[in-house]
Amino acid sequence: MELDKIHHVAIICSDYEKSKKFYTKTLGLKVISEIYREERRSYKLDLSVGSHYQIELFSFPDVPARPSYPEAAGLRHLAFTVKNLSSYVDYLETLGVEVEPIRIDPLTQKQFTFFSDPDGLPIELYEE
Missing domain, CATH: 3.10.180.10 (2,3-Dihydroxybiphenyl 1,2-Dioxygenase, domain 1)
Incomplete structure (x- = not known):
């Protein structure tokens, strides 16, 4: 199974x-x-x-508030893949979404970043 x-x-x-x-x-x-x-x-x-x-x-x-950002027990974050991370970050920022600086995953050498939904749930964008 x-x-x-x-x-x-x-x-x-x-x-x-x-x-x-x-x-x-x-x-x-x-x-x-x-x-x-x-x-x-x-x-x-x-x-x-x-x-x-x-x-x-x-x-x-x-509903109760989220216990901490992001290290509480349970779901840590939600992650989406995108084809062009820089373009998607630019798009989000034009809408007023605060996005963390782009980083490089040391294992895959792929770019990624984080931002939050309206309740502070961390959301990751990971470039394919």
Whole structure:
């Protein structure tokens, strides 16, 4: 038995509209579906990442803040690949997103950098 691939990554946000705008407008992820679950007072937004993966963006009332940046136990960060890192960083910066300086992975010699979503979740961009 073996796992085939990651199906989705679930993210809980504190401000649904702000996070929805960030993931759809800033990062350009496409909406697969969006539902409001009355019994949970919660939105669930499914977003496509390329043609194989998806992010589930959830809202819940009164969510606790993230414990620390980024070294708390649990998910450390979310990473996306891009074809041209410098161009994508320029694009994000024109939208007012603060992006860390580009670094080189010492093992692969590939470029990478980090920025954060509206709730401070670290997001990595890794050049293919």
